[in-house]
Amino acid sequence: MAKSIMHRKEDRTCYLCMLLRDDYNAREDLQEHHAMPGTANRRLSERYGLKVYLCIEHHLVGPDAVHSNIRLRRLLQANAQMAFERKHSHEEWMEAFGRNFI
Ligand SMILES: [Zn+2]
Ligand SMILES: [Zn+2]
Incomplete structure (x- = not known):
């Protein structure tokens, strides 16, 4: 299992609580989410x-999941x-995932 290049698991934050609410509190209800379905x-x-850690509300259920x-x-x-292309290249991204999201 590779370590996330998007989010530090050790911080125990929810990726979207940080991004959307500026909430950096440690959480007990984190679940791993793979960014590409x-x-x-x-x-x-x-x-x-390419994975992040999310609280229940931001992972599976509800309007903000x-x-x-x-x-x-x-x-x-x-x-x-973006995280991938900082380490690899745009060409490698397109080869692996076949679609541009930026
Ligand atoms: Zn959250
Ligand atoms: Zn998920």
């Missing part, structure tokens, strides 16, 4: 560390691409 992409997300909110899902995909 789908079976093949999930595997690639794992290999490249990435699994039900396409706008937030896109935001994570764009951030995943």
Whole structure:
């Protein structure tokens, strides 16, 4: 399992609580989320560390959860691409994921 290149797990923050609410508090209810959905992409997300830690409200259920909110899902995909391209290249991204999110 690769370490996330998007978010520090040790901080125990929720990625979206930080980004959207400026809330950096440590949480007990964190779940791992792979930024790129789908079976093949999930595997690639794992290999490249494209994952974040989210509170329940921002992960699976409710209007602000990435699994039900396409706008937030896109935001994570764009951030995943930016993190990836800082380490690799745009060409490698397109080769791996086939789609530009930025
Ligand atoms: Zn949250
Ligand atoms: Zn998820």
